[in-house]
Amino acid sequence: MVAQQGLEITTRGRGSLDITAAVNAVLRDSGIGCGIANICVQHTSASLMVTENADPDVRRDLETIFSRLAPDGDPAYRHDLEGEDDMAAHARSVLSEVSLTLPVAEGRLQLGTWQGVFLWEHRSHGQRRRLLVTVIG
Protein backbone atom coordinates (compact mmCIF):
# COMPACT_ATOMS: atom_id res chain seq x y z
CA MET A 1 0.00 0.00 0.00
CA VAL A 2 1.27 3.46 -0.89
CA ALA A 3 0.04 6.86 0.26
CA GLN A 4 1.53 10.20 -0.70
CA GLN A 5 0.69 13.66 0.63
CA GLY A 6 2.30 17.08 0.38
CA LEU A 7 3.02 19.37 3.33
CA GLU A 8 3.64 23.10 3.15
CA ILE A 9 5.52 24.71 5.99
CA THR A 10 6.42 28.37 6.33
CA THR A 11 9.73 28.90 8.09
CA ARG A 12 10.79 31.98 10.04
CA GLY A 13 14.34 32.11 8.71
CA ARG A 14 17.38 30.12 9.77
CA GLY A 15 16.54 27.53 12.40
CA SER A 16 14.69 24.25 12.82
CA LEU A 17 11.01 23.41 13.32
CA ASP A 18 9.65 20.21 14.86
CA ILE A 19 7.50 18.53 12.17
CA THR A 20 7.00 15.19 13.96
CA ALA A 21 3.31 15.85 14.66
CA ALA A 22 2.69 17.01 11.08
CA VAL A 23 4.23 13.77 9.72
CA ASN A 24 2.23 11.67 12.19
CA ALA A 25 -0.94 13.41 10.97
CA VAL A 26 -0.13 12.31 7.40
CA LEU A 27 0.40 8.77 8.72
CA ARG A 28 -3.03 8.83 10.40
CA ASP A 29 -4.64 10.00 7.14
CA SER A 30 -2.88 7.22 5.21
CA GLY A 31 -4.38 4.45 7.33
CA ILE A 32 -1.10 2.53 7.03
CA GLY A 33 -0.17 0.89 10.31
CA CYS A 34 3.24 -0.67 9.74
CA GLY A 35 6.00 0.16 7.25
CA ILE A 36 8.13 3.20 6.46
CA ALA A 37 7.61 6.90 5.81
CA ASN A 38 9.80 8.87 3.44
CA ILE A 39 9.90 12.65 3.94
CA CYS A 40 11.48 14.74 1.19
CA VAL A 41 12.14 18.49 1.13
CA GLN A 42 11.80 19.79 -2.43
CA HIS A 43 14.38 22.55 -2.02
CA THR A 44 18.18 22.81 -1.98
CA SER A 45 18.60 25.32 0.85
CA ALA A 46 16.60 23.56 3.56
CA SER A 47 16.92 20.05 4.94
CA LEU A 48 15.72 17.51 7.48
CA MET A 49 17.27 16.11 10.61
CA VAL A 50 16.41 13.80 13.48
CA THR A 51 17.77 15.15 16.73
CA GLU A 52 16.93 15.83 20.38
CA ASN A 53 13.46 17.25 20.99
CA ALA A 54 13.93 18.29 24.63
CA ASP A 55 16.60 20.97 25.13
CA PRO A 56 16.40 23.64 22.36
CA ASP A 57 20.07 24.45 23.05
CA VAL A 58 20.98 21.31 21.10
CA ARG A 59 19.61 22.87 17.93
CA ARG A 60 21.19 26.22 18.80
CA ASP A 61 24.57 24.49 19.12
CA LEU A 62 23.99 22.65 15.83
CA GLU A 63 23.60 26.08 14.19
CA THR A 64 26.93 27.12 15.76
CA ILE A 65 28.67 23.97 14.50
CA PHE A 66 27.19 24.15 10.99
CA SER A 67 28.05 27.87 10.75
CA ARG A 68 31.71 26.85 11.13
CA LEU A 69 31.51 23.96 8.66
CA ALA A 70 29.80 26.06 5.99
CA PRO A 71 30.17 29.74 6.92
CA ASP A 72 28.10 32.51 5.36
CA GLY A 73 29.74 34.76 2.79
CA ASP A 74 33.02 32.86 2.50
CA PRO A 75 35.20 34.68 -0.07
CA ALA A 76 36.09 31.29 -1.65
CA TYR A 77 32.49 30.78 -2.81
CA ARG A 78 31.63 31.55 -6.43
CA HIS A 79 27.88 31.06 -6.01
CA ASP A 80 26.48 34.08 -4.16
CA LEU A 81 23.64 35.35 -6.36
CA GLU A 82 21.09 35.33 -3.56
CA GLY A 83 23.35 36.74 -0.85
CA GLU A 84 25.79 35.70 1.85
CA ASP A 85 23.60 32.84 3.08
CA ASP A 86 23.04 31.34 -0.38
CA MET A 87 25.96 28.90 -0.78
CA ALA A 88 26.16 28.20 2.98
CA ALA A 89 22.52 27.06 2.80
CA HIS A 90 23.20 24.62 -0.07
CA ALA A 91 26.20 23.15 1.77
CA ARG A 92 24.36 22.75 5.10
CA SER A 93 21.56 20.99 3.22
CA VAL A 94 24.07 18.49 1.73
CA LEU A 95 25.75 17.99 5.15
CA SER A 96 22.39 17.05 6.68
CA GLU A 97 19.64 15.36 4.62
CA VAL A 98 17.12 16.37 1.98
CA SER A 99 15.24 13.09 2.25
CA LEU A 100 14.66 10.92 5.30
CA THR A 101 13.09 7.48 5.68
CA LEU A 102 11.78 6.40 9.09
CA PRO A 103 10.03 3.33 10.49
CA VAL A 104 6.27 3.31 11.14
CA ALA A 105 4.29 1.06 13.49
CA GLU A 106 0.81 1.44 14.98
CA GLY A 107 0.30 4.29 12.52
CA ARG A 108 3.06 6.46 14.02
CA LEU A 109 6.75 7.23 13.46
CA GLN A 110 8.82 4.87 15.61
CA LEU A 111 11.29 7.30 17.17
CA GLY A 112 13.18 7.14 20.43
CA THR A 113 11.84 9.11 23.40
CA TRP A 114 14.17 12.06 22.80
CA GLN A 115 14.02 12.09 19.00
CA GLY A 116 12.10 14.59 16.88
CA VAL A 117 12.00 15.20 13.12
CA PHE A 118 12.95 18.76 12.22
CA LEU A 119 12.69 20.86 9.09
CA TRP A 120 15.90 22.88 9.00
CA GLU A 121 15.75 26.24 7.26
CA HIS A 122 19.21 27.39 6.17
CA ARG A 123 18.26 30.71 4.53
CA SER A 124 18.31 33.88 6.64
CA HIS A 125 14.75 34.81 5.74
CA GLY A 126 11.57 32.76 6.13
CA GLN A 127 10.49 30.68 3.15
CA ARG A 128 7.47 28.64 2.11
CA ARG A 129 8.77 25.04 1.96
CA ARG A 130 7.13 22.10 0.19
CA LEU A 131 7.64 18.59 1.54
CA LEU A 132 6.34 15.30 0.17
CA VAL A 133 5.56 12.42 2.54
CA THR A 134 5.31 8.91 1.06
CA VAL A 135 4.10 6.06 3.26
CA ILE A 136 4.67 2.42 2.27
CA GLY A 137 3.24 -0.49 4.26
Next chain:
Amino acid sequence: MVAQQGLEITTRGRGSLDITAAVNAVLRDSGIGCGIANICVQHTSASLMVTENADPDVRRDLETIFSRLAPDGDPAYRHDLEGEDDMAAHARSVLSEVSLTLPVAEGRLQLGTWQGVFLWEHRSHGQRRRLLVTVIG
Protein backbone atom coordinates in the same frame (compact mmCIF):
# COMPACT_ATOMS: atom_id res chain seq x y z
CA MET B 1 5.15 -7.43 2.44
CA VAL B 2 6.47 -5.73 5.55
CA ALA B 3 8.53 -7.15 8.41
CA GLN B 4 9.80 -5.22 11.42
CA GLN B 5 12.20 -6.36 14.13
CA GLY B 6 14.13 -4.61 16.90
CA LEU B 7 17.84 -5.06 17.56
CA GLU B 8 19.62 -4.23 20.82
CA ILE B 9 23.34 -3.62 20.68
CA THR B 10 25.60 -2.74 23.58
CA THR B 11 28.43 -0.44 22.56
CA ARG B 12 31.80 -0.13 24.28
CA GLY B 13 32.01 3.65 24.11
CA ARG B 14 33.00 5.87 21.19
CA GLY B 15 33.69 3.89 18.03
CA SER B 16 31.88 1.86 15.39
CA LEU B 17 30.63 -1.74 15.31
CA ASP B 18 29.94 -3.77 12.16
CA ILE B 19 26.23 -4.70 12.26
CA THR B 20 25.98 -6.07 8.70
CA ALA B 21 25.58 -9.68 9.87
CA ALA B 22 22.95 -8.70 12.47
CA VAL B 23 20.90 -6.90 9.79
CA ASN B 24 21.27 -9.87 7.40
CA ALA B 25 19.98 -12.13 10.18
CA VAL B 26 16.83 -9.98 10.43
CA LEU B 27 16.45 -10.23 6.65
CA ARG B 28 16.68 -14.05 6.84
CA ASP B 29 13.99 -14.11 9.54
CA SER B 30 11.75 -11.84 7.44
CA GLY B 31 11.68 -14.24 4.50
CA ILE B 32 11.68 -11.22 2.14
CA GLY B 33 13.94 -11.83 -0.83
CA CYS B 34 13.95 -8.56 -2.78
CA GLY B 35 13.25 -4.99 -1.70
CA ILE B 36 14.73 -2.57 0.81
CA ALA B 37 15.72 -2.58 4.46
CA ASN B 38 15.45 0.50 6.65
CA ILE B 39 17.62 0.59 9.77
CA CYS B 40 16.88 3.27 12.36
CA VAL B 41 18.80 4.09 15.56
CA GLN B 42 16.36 5.33 18.21
CA HIS B 43 18.87 7.65 19.89
CA THR B 44 20.33 11.10 19.21
CA SER B 45 23.94 10.45 20.21
CA ALA B 46 24.65 7.40 18.05
CA SER B 47 24.29 6.93 14.31
CA LEU B 48 24.78 4.65 11.30
CA MET B 49 27.24 4.68 8.46
CA VAL B 50 28.20 2.60 5.47
CA THR B 51 31.97 2.56 5.05
CA GLU B 52 34.97 0.31 4.38
CA ASN B 53 34.92 -3.03 6.20
CA ALA B 54 38.54 -4.05 5.56
CA ASP B 55 41.11 -1.68 7.12
CA PRO B 56 39.98 -0.56 10.63
CA ASP B 57 42.21 2.51 10.23
CA VAL B 58 39.47 3.99 8.00
CA ARG B 59 37.13 4.14 10.99
CA ARG B 60 39.91 5.39 13.25
CA ASP B 61 40.57 8.23 10.78
CA LEU B 62 36.82 8.97 10.60
CA GLU B 63 36.92 9.49 14.40
CA THR B 64 39.83 11.92 13.91
CA ILE B 65 37.98 13.86 11.22
CA PHE B 66 34.67 13.98 13.13
CA SER B 67 36.49 15.05 16.32
CA ARG B 68 37.60 18.16 14.41
CA LEU B 69 34.18 18.86 12.87
CA ALA B 70 32.36 18.53 16.21
CA PRO B 71 34.95 18.66 19.00
CA ASP B 72 34.22 17.56 22.57
CA GLY B 73 33.74 20.25 25.19
CA ASP B 74 33.76 23.25 22.86
CA PRO B 75 33.25 26.40 24.98
CA ALA B 76 30.72 27.68 22.42
CA TYR B 77 28.28 24.86 23.27
CA ARG B 78 25.38 25.61 25.61
CA HIS B 79 24.19 22.00 25.87
CA ASP B 80 26.62 20.13 28.13
CA LEU B 81 24.42 18.54 30.82
CA GLU B 82 25.79 15.05 30.27
CA GLY B 83 29.44 16.07 29.91
CA GLU B 84 32.03 17.12 27.33
CA ASP B 85 30.97 14.44 24.81
CA ASP B 86 27.23 15.31 24.98
CA MET B 87 26.81 17.99 22.30
CA ALA B 88 29.61 16.57 20.15
CA ALA B 89 27.69 13.28 20.07
CA HIS B 90 24.46 14.97 18.89
CA ALA B 91 26.33 16.84 16.15
CA ARG B 92 28.22 13.77 14.90
CA SER B 93 24.91 11.91 14.74
CA VAL B 94 23.41 14.68 12.54
CA LEU B 95 26.56 14.77 10.33
CA SER B 96 26.23 11.05 9.66
CA GLU B 97 22.81 9.28 9.62
CA VAL B 98 20.25 8.15 12.17
CA SER B 99 18.29 6.14 9.60
CA LEU B 100 19.61 4.24 6.59
CA THR B 101 17.79 2.49 3.75
CA LEU B 102 19.63 -0.18 1.75
CA PRO B 103 18.75 -2.51 -1.13
CA VAL B 104 17.97 -6.19 -0.52
CA ALA B 105 18.17 -9.09 -2.99
CA GLU B 106 18.36 -12.85 -2.46
CA GLY B 107 17.47 -12.14 1.17
CA ARG B 108 20.65 -10.14 1.86
CA LEU B 109 21.82 -6.51 1.90
CA GLN B 110 23.22 -5.64 -1.52
CA LEU B 111 26.46 -3.92 -0.56
CA GLY B 112 29.71 -3.57 -2.46
CA THR B 113 32.60 -5.92 -1.58
CA TRP B 114 34.26 -3.40 0.74
CA GLN B 115 31.11 -1.95 2.31
CA GLY B 116 29.85 -2.68 5.82
CA VAL B 117 27.03 -1.18 7.89
CA PHE B 118 28.27 0.24 11.17
CA LEU B 119 26.57 1.41 14.35
CA TRP B 120 28.54 4.47 15.42
CA GLU B 121 28.61 5.23 19.14
CA HIS B 122 29.46 8.89 19.78
CA ARG B 123 29.31 8.89 23.60
CA SER B 124 32.51 8.21 25.56
CA HIS B 125 30.97 5.39 27.57
CA GLY B 126 29.24 2.26 26.34
CA GLN B 127 25.46 2.38 25.95
CA ARG B 128 22.63 -0.02 25.25
CA ARG B 129 21.30 1.02 21.82
CA ARG B 130 17.94 0.12 20.29
CA LEU B 131 17.62 -0.17 16.52
CA LEU B 132 14.53 -0.96 14.46
CA VAL B 133 14.88 -2.80 11.14
CA THR B 134 11.97 -2.59 8.69
CA VAL B 135 12.03 -4.74 5.55
CA ILE B 136 9.75 -4.01 2.60
CA GLY B 137 9.54 -6.29 -0.44
Next chain:
Amino acid sequence: MVAQQGLEITTRGRGSLDITAAVNAVLRDSGIGCGIANICVQHTSASLMVTENADPDVRRDLETIFSRLAPDGDPAYRHDLEGEDDMAAHARSVLSEVSLTLPVAEGRLQLGTWQGVFLWEHRSHGQRRRLLVTVIG
Protein backbone atom coordinates in the same frame (compact mmCIF):
# COMPACT_ATOMS: atom_id res chain seq x y z
CA MET C 1 5.54 -4.17 -6.33
CA VAL C 2 9.32 -4.17 -6.35
CA ALA C 3 11.72 -3.55 -9.24
CA GLN C 4 15.50 -3.55 -9.02
CA GLN C 5 18.03 -2.55 -11.67
CA GLY C 6 21.77 -1.86 -11.68
CA LEU C 7 23.38 1.21 -13.22
CA GLU C 8 27.05 1.52 -14.19
CA ILE C 9 28.50 5.00 -14.46
CA THR C 10 32.06 5.90 -15.37
CA THR C 11 33.26 9.01 -13.57
CA ARG C 12 35.98 11.36 -14.77
CA GLY C 13 37.65 11.85 -11.40
CA ARG C 14 36.63 14.06 -8.49
CA GLY C 15 33.38 15.90 -9.15
CA SER C 16 29.66 15.24 -9.48
CA LEU C 17 27.52 13.95 -12.35
CA ASP C 18 23.77 14.51 -12.75
CA ILE C 19 22.13 11.05 -12.75
CA THR C 20 18.50 12.24 -12.48
CA ALA C 21 17.67 11.19 -16.05
CA ALA C 22 19.34 7.78 -15.60
CA VAL C 23 17.25 7.13 -12.47
CA ASN C 24 14.07 8.29 -14.22
CA ALA C 25 14.84 5.84 -17.04
CA VAL C 26 14.95 2.99 -14.49
CA LEU C 27 11.61 4.21 -13.12
CA ARG C 28 10.09 4.14 -16.62
CA ASP C 29 11.34 0.57 -17.13
CA SER C 30 9.88 -0.48 -13.77
CA GLY C 31 6.35 0.54 -14.69
CA ILE C 32 5.82 1.70 -11.08
CA GLY C 33 3.89 4.96 -10.95
CA CYS C 34 3.80 5.95 -7.28
CA GLY C 35 6.08 5.05 -4.38
CA ILE C 36 9.76 5.48 -3.58
CA ALA C 37 13.08 4.87 -5.29
CA ASN C 38 16.19 3.86 -3.36
CA ILE C 39 19.53 4.55 -5.05
CA CYS C 40 22.62 2.95 -3.53
CA VAL C 41 26.28 3.39 -4.54
CA GLN C 42 28.17 0.15 -3.92
CA HIS C 43 31.48 1.85 -3.11
CA THR C 44 33.01 3.64 -0.12
CA SER C 45 34.79 6.47 -1.95
CA ALA C 46 31.86 7.87 -3.95
CA SER C 47 28.46 9.06 -2.78
CA LEU C 48 25.14 10.63 -3.73
CA MET C 49 23.66 14.04 -3.14
CA VAL C 50 20.62 16.06 -4.03
CA THR C 51 21.56 19.66 -4.77
CA GLU C 52 21.03 22.52 -7.19
CA ASN C 53 20.97 21.55 -10.86
CA ALA C 54 21.22 25.05 -12.34
CA ASP C 55 24.47 26.86 -11.49
CA PRO C 56 27.47 24.45 -11.63
CA ASP C 57 29.32 26.80 -9.25
CA VAL C 58 27.24 25.31 -6.42
CA ARG C 59 28.92 21.94 -6.93
CA ARG C 60 32.31 23.60 -7.37
CA ASP C 61 31.84 25.38 -4.02
CA LEU C 62 30.73 22.10 -2.42
CA GLU C 63 34.11 20.63 -3.49
CA THR C 64 35.83 23.60 -1.83
CA ILE C 65 33.88 23.13 1.40
CA PHE C 66 34.34 19.34 1.51
CA SER C 67 38.08 19.72 0.77
CA ARG C 68 38.33 21.68 4.02
CA LEU C 69 36.21 19.27 6.05
CA ALA C 70 38.14 16.20 4.85
CA PRO C 71 41.40 17.40 3.26
CA ASP C 72 43.57 15.21 1.03
CA GLY C 73 46.78 13.80 2.48
CA ASP C 74 46.26 14.95 6.05
CA PRO C 75 49.26 13.78 8.13
CA ALA C 76 46.86 12.60 10.87
CA TYR C 77 45.41 9.89 8.59
CA ARG C 78 46.66 6.32 9.00
CA HIS C 79 44.82 4.95 5.98
CA ASP C 80 46.64 6.11 2.84
CA LEU C 81 47.35 2.92 0.87
CA GLU C 82 45.77 4.23 -2.31
CA GLY C 83 47.20 7.76 -2.12
CA GLU C 84 46.46 11.22 -0.76
CA ASP C 85 42.84 11.15 -1.88
CA ASP C 86 42.08 7.74 -0.31
CA MET C 87 40.97 8.61 3.24
CA ALA C 88 39.52 11.98 2.19
CA ALA C 89 37.26 10.09 -0.24
CA HIS C 90 35.96 7.73 2.47
CA ALA C 91 35.23 10.66 4.78
CA ARG C 92 33.45 12.75 2.12
CA SER C 93 31.32 9.71 1.31
CA VAL C 94 30.26 9.42 4.99
CA LEU C 95 29.60 13.18 5.21
CA SER C 96 27.23 12.96 2.25
CA GLU C 97 25.21 9.77 1.51
CA VAL C 98 25.89 6.33 0.08
CA SER C 99 22.18 5.53 -0.21
CA LEU C 100 19.31 7.86 -1.00
CA THR C 101 15.54 7.29 -0.99
CA LEU C 102 13.32 9.65 -2.99
CA PRO C 103 9.59 9.93 -3.69
CA VAL C 104 8.12 8.78 -7.02
CA ALA C 105 4.85 9.84 -8.64
CA GLU C 106 3.62 9.58 -12.24
CA GLY C 107 6.62 7.31 -12.86
CA ARG C 108 9.18 10.03 -12.10
CA LEU C 109 11.30 11.27 -9.18
CA GLN C 110 9.38 14.00 -7.36
CA LEU C 111 12.08 16.64 -6.99
CA GLY C 112 11.82 20.39 -6.67
CA THR C 113 12.46 22.51 -9.76
CA TRP C 114 16.08 23.20 -8.84
CA GLN C 115 16.95 19.76 -7.47
CA GLY C 116 19.04 17.14 -9.23
CA VAL C 117 20.43 13.79 -8.06
CA PHE C 118 24.21 13.63 -8.40
CA LEU C 119 26.76 10.82 -8.23
CA TRP C 120 29.73 12.32 -6.41
CA GLU C 121 33.14 10.88 -7.23
CA HIS C 122 35.64 11.59 -4.44
CA ARG C 123 38.71 9.85 -5.92
CA SER C 124 41.11 11.93 -8.05
CA HIS C 125 40.92 9.54 -11.00
CA GLY C 126 37.87 8.33 -12.88
CA GLN C 127 36.31 5.06 -11.73
CA ARG C 128 33.64 2.65 -12.94
CA ARG C 129 30.86 2.94 -10.31
CA ARG C 130 28.03 0.45 -9.73
CA LEU C 131 24.69 1.71 -8.40
CA LEU C 132 21.59 -0.29 -7.57
CA VAL C 133 18.15 1.31 -7.96
CA THR C 134 15.22 -0.31 -6.10
CA VAL C 135 11.70 0.94 -6.78
CA ILE C 136 8.83 0.14 -4.42
CA GLY C 137 5.23 1.09 -5.17
